[in-house]
Amino acid sequence: xxMAAPVQVADRPFLVQLDAFxxxxxxxxxxxREQEIDIADIxxxxxxxxxxxxxxxxxxxxxxxYLEMAAYLLRIKVAMLLPRPLxxxxxxxPRAELVRRLLEYEQIREIADxxxxxxxxxxxxxxxxLLPEAAELPPPPLLLDLQELLATAERxxxxxxxxxxxxxxxxxxxxxxxxxxxxxxxxxxxRFDLLELLGxxxxxxxxxxxxxxxxxxxxxxxxxxxQDVPFGSVAITRAVAHEAH
Amino acid sequence: xxxxxxxxxxxxxxAARPVTIDELAGLDPEAGEHDVRAALDELRLAYDAGGHxxxxxxxxxxxxxLTRRECAEAIAEARLVHRPRKLSAAALETLAIxxxxxxxxxxxxEQIRGVQADGVLRMLxxxxxxxxxxxxxxxxxPLLYGTTxxxxxxxxxxxxxxxxxxxxxxxxxxxxxxxx
Amino acid sequence: xxxxxxxxxxxxxxAARPVTIDELAGLDPEAGEHDVRAALDELRLAYDAGGHxxxxxxxxxxxxxLTRRECAEAIAEARLVHRPRKLSAAALETLAIxxxxxxxxxxxxEQIRGVQADGVLRMLxxxxxxxxxxxxxxxxxPLLYGTTxxxxxxxxxxxxxxxxxxxxxxxxxxxxxxxx
Numbered sequence: 119x120x121m122a123a124p125v126q127v128a129d130r131p132f133l134v135q136l137d138a139f140x141x142x143x144x145x146x147x148x149x150x151r152e153q154e155i156d157i158a159d160i161x162x163x164x165x166x167x168x169x170x171x172x173x174x175x176x177x178x179x180x181x182x183x184y185l186e187m188a189a190y191l192l193r194i195k196v197a198m199l200l201p202r203p204l205x206x207x208x209x210x211x212p213r214a215e216l217v218r219r220l221l222e223y224e225q226i227r228e229i230a231d232x233x234x235x236x237x238x239x240x241x242x243x244x245x246x247x248l249l250p251e252a253a254e255l256p257p258p259p260l261l262l263d264l265q266e267l268l269a270t271a272e273r274x275x276x277x278x279x280x281x282x283x284x285x286x287x288x289x290x291x292x293x294x295x296x297x298x299x300x301x302x303x304x305x306x307x308x309r310f311d312l313l314e315l316l317g318x319x320x321x322x323x324x325x326x327x328x329x330x331x332x333x334x335x336x337x338x339x340x341x342x343x344x345q346d347v348p349f350g351s352v353a354i355t356r357a358v359a360h361e362a363h
Numbered sequence: 364x365x366x367x368x369x370x371x372x373x374x375x376x377x378a379a380r381p382v383t384i385d386e387l388a389g390l391d392p393e394a395g396e397h398d399v400r401a402a403l404d405e406l407r408l409a410y411d412a413g414g415h416x417x418x419x420x421x422x423x424x425x426x427x428x429l430t431r432r433e434c435a436e437a438i439a440e441a442r443l444v445h446r447p448r449k450l451s452a453a454a455l456e457t458l459a460i461x462x463x464x465x466x467x468x469x470x471x472x473e474q475i476r477g478v479q480a481d482g483v484l485r486m487l488x489x490x491x492x493x494x495x496x497x498x499x500x501x502x503x504x505p506l507l508y509g510t511t512x513x514x515x516x517x518x519x520x521x522x523x524x525x526x527x528x529x530x531x532x533x534x535x536x537x538x539x540x541x542x543x
Numbered sequence: 544x545x546x547x548x549x550x551x552x553x554x555x556x557x558a559a560r561p562v563t564i565d566e567l568a569g570l571d572p573e574a575g576e577h578d579v580r581a582a583l584d585e586l587r588l589a590y591d592a593g594g595h596x597x598x599x600x601x602x603x604x605x606x607x608x609l610t611r612r613e614c615a616e617a618i619a620e621a622r623l624v625h626r627p628r629k630l631s632a633a634a635l636e637t638l639a640i641x642x643x644x645x646x647x648x649x650x651x652x653e654q655i656r657g658v659q660a661d662g663v664l665r666m667l668x669x670x671x672x673x674x675x676x677x678x679x680x681x682x683x684x685p686l687l688y689g690t691t692x693x694x695x696x697x698x699x700x701x702x703x704x705x706x707x708x709x710x711x712x713x714x715x716x717x718x719x720x721x722x723x
Contacts, residue, residue: 143379242435244444266453374614389621
């Protein structure tokens, strides 16, 4: 799609404001309303061009949602150009689906406005702000529902990358391995560099494992992590009074 | 003021959330639903007749004392209360779809709005306005969303039937299924 | 009730802290300290004379409305301030992991959920739903968690074997009409 320059818009100029749209349908409706176009008979070629120009002007021409809509409009535009068999009653207007979507969206917008107004009115009535002291009272009784717990468990299982619950995959270097490596280094050397610990081609997991292991060992008092200059190399020093936990 | 009314006032005040008739009846072993309703009426009347700045309101989960609307501006301007942040257009549209189509999955929401929905859905769920209410058919058994009591509370509604009916909207469109 | 009194009542009600005379004067650009004091007196009198369950109290850091002491016991007994609470999504997820994988350490829980777990674990432990059941291998011999008898009791289960197996979940979660 060549979008080097804003497309010259036919008929009348239109104004679009930045950040004013909640999505491609919103923008499309804006273009249609502003030009007082009959939604049942949209001049699809003109609207498609204006839509492209508008997303270019708004810097939205890389937003997938808007591009998808632009492609959709162009498909309809092409379909409208195809010759239609004369006197064919079965011909379906390629714009029909678009019209249905626009109407549906307009309806949603109307409800959204109502919701907004209603929420605005509700937010004008405040509940009591100063909450009662509950410090001396025992914690409130709990509600726990088996179904809810199960739903949660299932959601968790499904969200896991692969089956972590039964995972037997080789790992680059886990925290435990990193801890071993650090302890080995500390046994022979009093001070070493983070880069030495990480080796020549560390994976992201290696780096994270090492950092976690370092922090844990530092917390346990086995070593000290220091950086002498900002952005300089990170030094790991064996702690003087080494106490095993 | 009757003693039950006085207790109910204190209880509504202390709870700082909507309280049900049943809960209020628990304040007095001899009180039944009828007594509670009469007491609530007495309290409401006392606030109205006395020209008070607070009122008894019936919401989704029961009765609650709230400040009167006409006091909001002055209180907010005196910086005594923070007004909740307004929802974005994207959030409002998503809420509108879920309110009318529930239970509804992400794909349907995205189809109607023409925009990706994961971020908005997560935000609405974190704010407690929607929740997963089940799973749909099809690939991956998509999560289905519905509105919560907090949503009703946000709008000050008793239940979903108080939402405007589709026939009342100026844009006429029947729910899917009836269209084709 | 004068309009300043009405505003002050609403403001004291809505503010999340005791409010000073100066702050109350901010409610009305024309009101001075004297007017605020007069309005507070009017409000106090209205509560007293009307036999209300609440009262205006002056504390070191300002004025507030509180429930009257004689109502406190009935409210506490009706457990109105103490409504049973549902677990947060985070707590529920953590509990689900522990229920199905016990004994399990913090690191595993955090890996599955992708977020830190210490706060949630502490809360669940304070609530008596989980407890430390042992220590694992590895650095620092991590604590391992399991569910408690209170957890089973809350779910109405006799023992852990009554927890449905995960394979059964997808069917169990479907609304009845959808199961074929």
